[in-house]
Amino acid sequence: MSKRDIDIATDDGTAKAGLFTPDHGTGTNPGVVLYMDIFGPRPGLDRMGERLADNGFVVLVPDLFYRFGPYSFDPGTAFDDPDTAARMKGMMKDTPVDVVEKDTKAYLQALADNGANGKVGAVGYCMGGQHALTAAAAYPERVGAAASFHGGGLVTDAGTSPHKRAGEMKGAIYIGTAGEDKSCPPEHSATLAKSLREAGVNYMLENYVGMAHGWAVPDHGVYDEAGAERHWRRLVSFFDEVLK
Template sequence: MKQNVEIQTADGVAGAALFVPAGPNATTSGVILYMDAFGPRPALYGMAERLADAGYFVLVPDLFYRAAPYGPFDATAFSNETTRAQLMALLQGTSQAMTASDSGAFLEALVAAGATGRIGAVGYCFGGGRALTAAATYPERIAAAASFHGGNLASDAPDSPHTKAGSIEGRVYVGVAGVDRSFPPEQSARLAVALREAGVDHTIENYVGMEHGWAVSDHGVYDPKGAERHWKRLLEFFDETLR
């Protein structure tokens, strides 16, 4: 069941949705689900519920809280000139450093809710890089980080997630969209080299034919078969690492 919570950060109060596990699968492990570019919404809450049903405490924080209120947006927002401009302002105004700082408060919120075991992170699109950056920023606390169709994971930007590979102590899984201008093959190769040279236990898997956004149900490119493959990989990854 979804609970709306407020989390005090260094820059204000972030809204978030918390999901608490119940039943025989329940664990004391937790997961931070880093949103895609369109923000918290029912599609992401449904994904969080599935993780909670698998036994995990799940937190879905609003990474754009500094600009609230905004939206709401759906996955067609980039096709409209006005909403595209609004989204780009939010994306460009929410730095990796901001989310890295916020993630300390997100971790504490999970602990306060009862997630006293191992913690994982998973991010989609914009959130994919945030999950990896969080793992590098809190290596003693985040045991597993996954990215699906994450963009710019190994770009030329000074805060690109691949530059922090040496700080990651947990396991990493990266599910790559086969068709994705935001994460071309040269970036995938650069990320692989960075993780391997850093000695990070990692997997980078190419989902051939899948487009950016394939795993999230309200995207126009959503692929049910590809999404179930993503769920199989993610749940196995977390079960192996967090339980």
């Protein structure tokens, strides 16, 4: 696996991203956009990009908060400081779904320009889960598989809510929810499953019992190794089956 830091031109500026490529390309390495959680790009997400690349994918980890300039958040302490927590939440609020959806067009092109073949996968964590599902709805001819883990904002009143866009999705969908997660309570899972099923989407929704919001991300305070490994088995087999 090798990593390169690249710049991606968007309609609003230049997004920085990490690009992870397999050491031994087969000529049929699918691309994956990995949508960050609220803490942004960092070594913890690099490790996740590396692991996907080691499994034969060309992985792009873009900085969704590039409009705000340089920043750095420590997942272990960021929410302990009120000012830091407010800044993160403000950046997330000021990077709405439709803005990331527009940026995703450039992310998909960057994957194509860097050797990704065929349909693309999307995976997101925390706020990134919503963006991964949005990518499946917004770019159905490009995104063949999308996965959300402990995603937030999957069922809202907004027109951009993924459950309202199920009819636009043509790819396969995987949703892994935390057993206890205020950002995706049981009623949201039920609404999302109903919308996907009625739209005829090929989907799986799985509840990770005992896991908390953020369990799959290695530097998160609630990281759970057993639960994270289960998530990796599901994610890699899902992308292998659909994209390869």
